[in-house]
Amino acid sequence: MSASIQKVSRRGFLRGMFSAGALLLGARVLPQDALAALEGTTFQPNIWLGLETDGTLHIVAHRSEMGTGSRTALPLVVADEMEADFARVKLEQAIGDKKYGDQNTDGSRSIRYGLEVMHEAGATARLMLERAAAQKWGVDAGECHAKMHQVVHSSGKTLGFGELAEAAAKLPVPDKSELKFKPKSEYRYIGKSQPIYDMKDLVSGGGTFGMDAKMDGMVYASVEHPPVLGGKVKSFDDSEAKKVPGVIATVELPAFKPPHGFQSLGGVAVIAKNTWAAFQGRKKLQIEWDLGPNASYTSANFKQYLTETAKKPGKEIRNVGDVEKGFGEAAKIIEAEYYVPHLAHAPMEPPAAVASYENGSVTLWATTQNPQAVQQAVAPALGIEEPKVVCHVTLLGGGFGRKSKPDYCVEAALLSKELGKPVKVVWSREDDIRFDYFHAVSAMYMKAGVDKKGRPTAWLQRSVFTPIGSTFAVGTEYGSSGEMGMGFSDTPYAFANHRVENGPAPAHIRIGWMRSVANIYHAFAVCSFTDELAHAAGKDPKQYLLDLIGKPRKIDLKAEGVDYANMGGSFEEYPLDTGRLRHVIETVAKASNWDKRKSGSNKGFGIAAHRSFLSYIATVVEVDIDEKGKVKIPNVWTAVDVGQIVHRERVLGQFEGGNVFGTSLALLGEITASDGRVDQSNFHDYPVARIQQAPVKSHVTIVDSEAPPAGVGEPGVPPFAPALCNAIFAATGKRYRELPLSKFKLA
Numbered sequence: 001m002s003a004s005i006q007k008v009s010r011r012g013f014l015r016g017m018f019s020a021g022a023l024l025l026g027a028r029v030l031p032q033d034a035l036a037a038l039e040g041t042t043f044q045p046n047i048w049l050g051l052e053t054d055g056t057l058h059i060v061a062h063r064s065e066m067g068t069g070s071r072t073a074l075p076l077v078v079a080d081e082m083e084a085d086f087a088r089v090k091l092e093q094a095i096g097d098k099k100y101g102d103q104n105t106d107g108s109r110s111i112r113y114g115l116e117v118m119h120e121a122g123a124t125a126r127l128m129l130e131r132a133a134a135q136k137w138g139v140d141a142g143e144c145h146a147k148m149h150q151v152v153h154s155s156g157k158t159l160g161f162g163e164l165a166e167a168a169a170k171l172p173v174p175d176k177s178e179l180k181f182k183p184k185s186e187y188r189y190i191g192k193s194q195p196i197y198d199m200k201d202l203v204s205g206g207g208t209f210g211m212d213a214k215m216d217g218m219v220y221a222s223v224e225h226p227p228v229l230g231g232k233v234k235s236f237d238d239s240e241a242k243k244v245p246g247v248i249a250t251v252e253l254p255a256f257k258p259p260h261g262f263q264s265l266g267g268v269a270v271i272a273k274n275t276w277a278a279f280q281g282r283k284k285l286q287i288e289w290d291l292g293p294n295a296s297y298t299s300a301n302f303k304q305y306l307t308e309t310a311k312k313p314g315k316e317i318r319n320v321g322d323v324e325k326g327f328g329e330a331a332k333i334i335e336a337e338y339y340v341p342h343l344a345h346a347p348m349e350p351p352a353a354v355a356s357y358e359n360g361s362v363t364l365w366a367t368t369q370n371p372q373a374v375q376q377a378v379a380p381a382l383g384i385e386e387p388k389v390v391c392h393v394t395l396l397g398g399g400f401g402r403k404s405k406p407d408y409c410v411e412a413a414l415l416s417k418e419l420g421k422p423v424k425v426v427w428s429r430e431d432d433i434r435f436d437y438f439h440a441v442s443a444m445y446m447k448a449g450v451d452k453k454g455r456p457t458a459w460l461q462r463s464v465f466t467p468i469g470s471t472f473a474v475g476t477e478y479g480s481s482g483e484m485g486m487g488f489s490d491t492p493y494a495f496a497n498h499r500v501e502n503g504p505a506p507a508h509i510r511i512g513w514m515r516s517v518a519n520i521y522h523a524f525a526v527c528s529f530t531d532e533l534a535h536a537a538g539k540d541p542k543q544y545l546l547d548l549i550g551k552p553r554k555i556d557l558k559a560e561g562v563d564y565a566n567m568g569g570s571f572e573e574y575p576l577d578t579g580r581l582r583h584v585i586e587t588v589a590k591a592s593n594w595d596k597r598k599s600g601s602n603k604g605f606g607i608a609a610h611r612s613f614l615s616y617i618a619t620v621v622e623v624d625i626d627e628k629g630k631v632k633i634p635n636v637w638t639a640v641d642v643g644q645i646v647h648r649e650r651v652l653g654q655f656e657g658g659n660v661f662g663t664s665l666a667l668l669g670e671i672t673a674s675d676g677r678v679d680q681s682n683f684h685d686y687p688v689a690r691i692q693q694a695p696v697k698s699h700v701t702i703v704d705s706e707a708p709p710a711g712v713g714e715p716g717v718p719p720f721a722p723a724l725c726n727a728i729f730a731a732t733g734k735r736y737r738e739l740p741l742s743k744f745k746l747a
Helices: 010-019 034-039 070-082 110-137 161-169 199-204 275-283 299-310 323-328 371-382 407-419 429-434 519-536 541-549 578-591 648-667 720-732
Strands: 043-046 049-051 057-061 089-093 144-146 150-153 158-160 219-224 232-237 247-253 267-272 286-290 315-320 332-340 352-358 361-366 389-393 423-426 442-450 456-465 498-503 603-612 615-625 631-641 697-702
Touching (some): 034 057, 034 089, 043 110, 043 161, 049 110, 057 070, 070 089, 110 150, 110 161, 150 161, 158 161, 219 247, 219 275, 232 267, 247 275, 247 407, 267 407, 299 332, 299 442, 299 456, 323 442, 332 519, 352 407, 361 407, 371 389, 407 423, 442 519, 456 519, 519 541, 519 603, 519 720, 541 578, 578 603, 578 615, 578 631, 615 720, 631 648, 631 720, 648 697
Parallel strands (some): 057 089, 219 423, 361 389, 456 498, 631 697
Antiparallel strands (some): 043 049, 049 057, 144 150, 150 158, 232 286, 332 442, 352 361, 442 456, 603 615, 615 631
């Protein structure tokens, strides 16, 4: 057998695909609503599942799927607790509805918020099926046990789940107190690896993303937004735009009323028969703008403001002991300033939504992380009640927090109401970069007094950043307790004298949460400064880090008077446990063979550890720097304690992906602004890590833990940048306190 390799052009490849009918995105059928799917089943004990007489089990996925595996993991819990065969499961995506509880696939909390509910749903169905079998056989229910999609009697006889569906549907739903949950030793899926439910569709092009959604009679829209936040249309000329073939009309969108929240930015929308025509027509618009007060914003000047503010006393967040006395007793004072710029989410699929307004109600299909937020934003924009907004969730081509902010859905809904037909809004990559909800820019000042052995006698840390609260309340300049509690007010070191402060910073562009949020810049400063002190003391960075953490203990920040949100977790379930942090440090040191590694001659190893989203993470990065200053990352080792895990393969994947995401932020990511306008527009000036820049190998060690489940999607990101910079210092002797590193020649 022989094979030949032919050189095929991109155009030829696409022509071949379409001529063969291999990929017809427009022919995709939108999936039905989960509620409608369950209503057609025979046995529906709760809102989470429905069983057909042929044994097909429908399970509702109320979280969004963007590669994290949430859409698979939570239904796996139902199937496991129910003793169902996951191969016979059909997942039904939920619309936005409060009856499902929290649907925001954000904040690394899907498993934490949904685990107990899913266990209850599965256990309820299992008990009812066992009772139905007992009734059919005329035996005691205690003699019947569900096993792999059937109920087995102690005598060995069996009945399939489908055979029991009708009988089970006639039984009363048991009280929660009657439920018995499976012991962990009997878990079939939980804690194991399982292919994600959507894998076949994703690798074959069959999945329905926001860009794939279509409605009958739909037109397409592209919006020219005000180039400066808060800008308004003074006048516009659309005569040339309307000459573009396929352009139907233009519509002016109203400017938002402060605070902007998730409202539309305003501007002028070009309506067309296809996306290409809408994009081309938009280029022909002639718009005169009232740019507003933010037109004076220039990021270079603002950077100077931030760094100067960080050097001044700020709002006290945490105060232990007497810091000034500690500085007075120090043998040496060490100071350092750190800076992290604005960052963009840049998911591979830009925002997109389809909306159809009719008779006082609107139906949307959107690439969204939070369909309930869509309801909350669209309803007031249209002047209708939230239940009148029906939001269907497609697959997401990435999110990172951007797609929990549904301004693009508001645009689609407003335009549909105006035009009286379904409208699909598609953002270009340039729109996505220029009009993001940007990650906060931040400056941090660190100061330590150390004794003759290099041990801190006092530690002061100050953070100044544009707060997320500015998105929702005009004039907000200080960070929230939640933001400060992301790696700053909760610094886990055993200091006698320790003070944490926050300085004011106004926002001039939209600010929003991004994967790991304030932990990005806080971990960069704290973990880098720790490494600086270790080297100043002539100590091994790993051992110095462990010494600062001190003996295993649980830190009671509330007892210290700290306003600490703890990511919404109770302190009883999720204490700040330094023993767990020490353990992941020791684990990653062992995995990376830290104690035998030697740095120098442009090859180095760096370590960092951080608690975020209630999880404990330690990272070791290896760097190899050539004579031109090009950085290679041969290996990254990560040890993670995330409590109980559900989907092992996705946990590994999230931390491997976190290392790549962290590489992009550390080496390349920077958003700047000139005269109020964001300078970057696409991947040529806002690059993300390519394969040759990403870590060659990521080694992830999951620590077995009996703790309750914690975050997975985000906590891998924060320790990466400081570990990388610490490795570069170990390799070259050069310390970098500002990101991205692409600004500097590293050799």
